[in-house]
Amino acid sequence: MNHRVTDYFPVRRSVRKTKSTVMEERQRTLERLLRCDVEEGLEVRYFADKGRGVVTSRPFTKGDFVVEYSGDLIDLNEARRRELKYAQDMNTGCYMYYFRHNNQQYCVDATAETGKLGRLVNHSRTGNLITRTVSVDNKPRLVLIAKDDIKAGDEVTYDYGDRSKESLKYHPWLAY
Amino acid sequence: MFEARLVASATFKKILDAVKDLLTEASFDCSESGIQLQAMDNSHISLVSLMLRSDGFDKYRCDRSLTMGMNLANMAKIFKCANNDDTVTIKAQDDADVVTFMFEAKKQEKISDYEMKLMNLDQEHLGIPETDFSCVIRMPSTEFARICRDLSQFGESIVISCTKEGVKFSSGGDIGTANVKLAQTNNFDKEEECVTIEMQEPVTLTFACQYLNSFTKATPLAAQVQLSMSDNVPLVVEYQIPDLGHLRFYLAPKIEEDEN
Numbered sequence: 001m002n003h004r005v006t007d008y009f010p011v012r013r014s015v016r017k018t019k020s021t022v023m024e025e026r027q028r029t030l031e032r033l034l035r036c037d038v039e040e041g042l043e044v045r046y047f048a049d050k051g052r053g054v055v056t057s058r059p060f061t062k063g064d065f066v067v068e069y070s071g072d073l074i075d076l077n078e079a080r081r082r083e084l085k086y087a088q089d090m091n092t093g094c095y096m097y098y099f100r101h102n103n104q105q106y107c108v109d110a111t112a113e114t115g116k117l118g119r120l121v122n123h124s125r126t127g128n129l130i131t132r133t134v135s136v137d138n139k140p141r142l143v144l145i146a147k148d149d150i151k152a153g154d155e156v157t158y159d160y161g162d163r164s165k166e167s168l169k170y171h172p173w174l175a176y
Numbered sequence: 177m178f179e180a181r182l183v184a185s186a187t188f189k190k191i192l193d194a195v196k197d198l199l200t201e202a203s204f205d206c207s208e209s210g211i212q213l214q215a216m217d218n219s220h221i222s223l224v225s226l227m228l229r230s231d232g233f234d235k236y237r238c239d240r241s242l243t244m245g246m247n248l249a250n251m252a253k254i255f256k257c258a259n260n261d262d263t264v265t266i267k268a269q270d271d272a273d274v275v276t277f278m279f280e281a282k283k284q285e286k287i288s289d290y291e292m293k294l295m296n297l298d299q300e301h302l303g304i305p306e307t308d309f310s311c312v313i314r315m316p317s318t319e320f321a322r323i324c325r326d327l328s329q330f331g332e333s334i335v336i337s338c339t340k341e342g343v344k345f346s347s348g349g350d351i352g353t354a355n356v357k358l359a360q361t362n363n364f365d366k367e368e369e370c371v372t373i374e375m376q377e378p379v380t381l382t383f384a385c386q387y388l389n390s391f392t393k394a395t396p397l398a399a400q401v402q403l404s405m406s407d408n409v410p411l412v413v414e415y416q417i418p419d420l421g422h423l424r425f426y427l428a429p430k431i432e433e434d435e436n
Contacts, residue, residue, distance in 0.1 A: 002384055003428035004220040005410055009302035021209065028208045 027134075030143065033065050034136050039117050042067060045155070050173070053122045053155050060150040066129055067156075069097055069118040069142040071110030079107035086111060094171065095119050101133045101140035108142050118144060125176060127157035178206050178242055178268045181235035185255070185264035185279060187397070187417060192252045194394035194415075194423060195224050198387075199248055203297050206268075207241040210421065214301055222387045223302060223410070223426040232420035234263075240270050245297035254290045268294075304426070309404040309412070310377040311338035315358060316369055317401040317415065321392035323356050328385035330354045333430050337380035338405060343373060347385070368399040379405045382430040388413075391425040 041058040060066055074082070079096060086092040095110040110119035121129065121144060129144040144158055160174060168174055182188070195202070202215040202224070210233075213226040230236040258264060258279040265278040278289040323345050327334050331349035338344075342359035361371045394415045395401075404412040410426040417423060 001431040002219075002221050003410075003431055005216060005223045005302065005426055005428045006220050006300075007428060008408075008410055009223075009304050009426075012301040012303040025208050 030065055030134055031136050034068060034134065034141055034143070037068075037070070038065075039067055042117050042156070044117065044120055047122075047155075050122060052120050053157075054117050054120050055155045056150055056152050058152050060146040062146055062149050064146045066144045066146055066150075067118045067121065068116075069108055069110060069121075069131065069144060070116045071095065071097075071108045071112070071114070071119060073139060073141075074107050074109055076105050076107065079109065082109055082111070094167075097131075097142060099131070099133060099140075099142060101135070106140055118142075122155065122157045123160040123174060124157035125159050127159050128154065129156050129158040131158060177237060177239050177270060179235065179237045179265065180206075180211065180230075180233050181263065181265040182420075183234050183263045185258050185262045186260040187420065188264060189252075189255045189258070189260070190394070190396045191226065191417075191423060192248060192255060194391075194397060195226070196248050196252055197390040197393060198222060198224055198425075201245065201247045201295060201297055203299050204244045204246060205241070206238050206244065208238050210236075215299060216302070217387075221384065221428050222390075225304070225424040225426065226421070227424075228417070228421040232417075235265075242268065242270065242272075244268060244275055245295035245299075246275070246292065247295060250292055254292060257288065257290065307404075307406060307409055308376075309409075310375065310379045310406040311343075311404070312374040313338060313343050313372070313403040313405075314400055315343075315371045315403075317392070317395045317398055319358075319371075320401045320403070321395045324385065324388040324392050327354050327356065328389055331385070333382050333384055334388060335380060335382045336403070336405065336411070337378070338373065338375060339378040340373075340375055343371075343403075370400075377407075379407055381405055381407070381411065382432065383411055383427055384430060387425075387427050391427070394423050394425075397423060 041056055041060065042054050043057050044052055045055045047053050083096065092111060097108045099106055128147050128150050130147045132143050132145050133140045134143055150156065162174055198217040199215050202213050205212045208230060210227060210229040213224065216223045254277050259281065261282050262279040267276045273294050274291050275294055276289055276291050278287065280287050324334065327345055327347040330351055330353065331347040333347065335346045336343065342357055344355060344357045346353065346355040358371050360373050364370060391413045397417055398415040402414040410428045413425040415423045
């Protein structure tokens, strides 16, 4: 007589996945979207008070990838050099995004008019997106993720996080 | 759309050879993380669990998870049409009822494709808990195959007992008895030939020869085999498929006579 494997292992009635599998799948999806430079469900709109912004053309669910903040990935030295250069021209907006990834400081410079949407997302202290860093092929990338469910037609915004005196002097809207 | 390309199509041949004794049909669950198969043999005494990771393939794309039920004998027929050094590409549409196997010869002067009907298999999935085993034995896969073959001449079952001295395989019947003892090797020069034993607690369990012999059909897949045992759980016989994944067999122990 022999025991059966079903004596030891329960039959799984559903195809529920473990948390780690779900996380892994999410990471893979994100990497794939980033590799293909996907920018879907978004369009640029002109706002009379603040210029260009990005609005959704379809709903997003909390946790969805919305858009990448894409630009040149540079180190701090290069970032300082560029800041000095940009400071000479008052028409240059602020497109330098500083962040830490794996204990190293980086900056994504999106000053160049590339047609990418991530650089056009406006600031709000109570925005509907949050930023996250993701490693793709060993390079950090900045992504904007839906903080809540977002309806189609809503403007997407996130908190630029910069409230230094210097920045507030030139960009008072950062306070809101 | 599902598409998986593997330069070493021979790996699939070996996998099919390894499981076709136990399974006539099985569902391949394809997702972004890879291809998985879990199925019990008809008697529900053993279970086959195959995992092929997506990053082990030369190309892998799976837009939506899909389950492909296949007749393994027919799948083996198709892979017999391929040369060992052919590259295989497995393709299916999202809601397809067929799967396509495309074989490319090495110099690319010959491309063949085979389409096979998929089956709707209503298979039970078992939840296999992670277990800390009392004994984990690693040994050359050919050695394990040899022991199983030799001992099955003497009886229908093999007793595997693992102590800190080593591992003992024994069987007995009308002819007499047979015992094979393996001690841990101290020579670590050739990793493939090593016998290593990690033991927390000694374990002795009895298994049916017939199943062990079927598992050893997987020997060509890996130089080493890993046996994991604990009291009151099935034996796990694991073959690592280099850079791609693993093929595991679970075998429920025999009911001891005094257990009744």
